[in-house]
Amino acid sequence: MTIMNNSQKHYVIIATEIIIAVIVLGFVFIKSTSKPATKTQAQTQSSETSMADHHKPKAADSAVFDGLLGKAAPDFTLPSYDGKQISLKDFRGQNVILFFNEGLMCYPACWNQIVAFGKDNAFKDKNTVVINITVDSKDDWKKAIDKMPELAENTVLLDTERSVSNLYGVLILNSSMHRGQFPGHTYIIIDKEGIVRFTQDDAQMAIRNKELLAQIEEL
Structure with a gap:
């Protein structure tokens, strides 16, 4: 069995902490992007839809x-x-x-x-x-x-x-x-x-x- 010295143990701990940090950040990012639209975002989307409808030509009617x-x-x-x-x-x-x-x-x-x-x-x-x-x-x-x-x-x-x-x-x-x-x-x-x-x-x-x-x- 290979026994790690103190320096090697230190590097392993740092690497483990980095991996954990990356996983946590990834989880936070996924949660933030999957949140429902805020009221402001919903209003903006509604306004854009309304403007698009306004500029659509009227349907032909003879x-x-x-x-x-x-x-x-x-x-x-x-x-x-x-x-x-x-x-x-x-x-x-x-x-x-x-x-x-x-x-x-x-x-x-x-x-x-x-x-x-x-x-x-x-x-x-x-x-x-x-x-x-x-x-x-x-x-x-x-x-x-x-x-x-x-x-x-x-x-x-x-x-x-x-x-x-x-x-x-x-x-x-x-x-x-x-x-x-x-x-x-x-x-x-x-x-x-x-x-x-x-x-x-x-x-x-x-x-x-x-x-x-x-x-x-x-x-």
């Missing part, structure tokens, strides 16, 4: 929009970019296309559609008026015109309070990239008697002149 078909189009009056007050009833006796769009922030898709409407004489030939509706302010829409001057040749109404967009249910459709705040790319055809005859929410945001003219042919 109930109001779908309910328009076959009914009298709700009347409205809005200011145009050039300062006129335009009412839907002013166009009774003509077919009307309402094009709800995201306006300034929808470059180039919505802008291209607005310009395409203005350049297409086929709509005038079919006694059809195109009304473009955006929720932009006048100053914001001016920025769009400055970038694409052809936009100024078209009738654009400013629904800054979103009253008409809400009335027609176009703020929460699939095409809106900012659902609840902006329309997307949405068409409504109203016949000469003021009845909604066609609706389309176009998430592809294409130019739809041909399709719309085909629908007007059927009126």
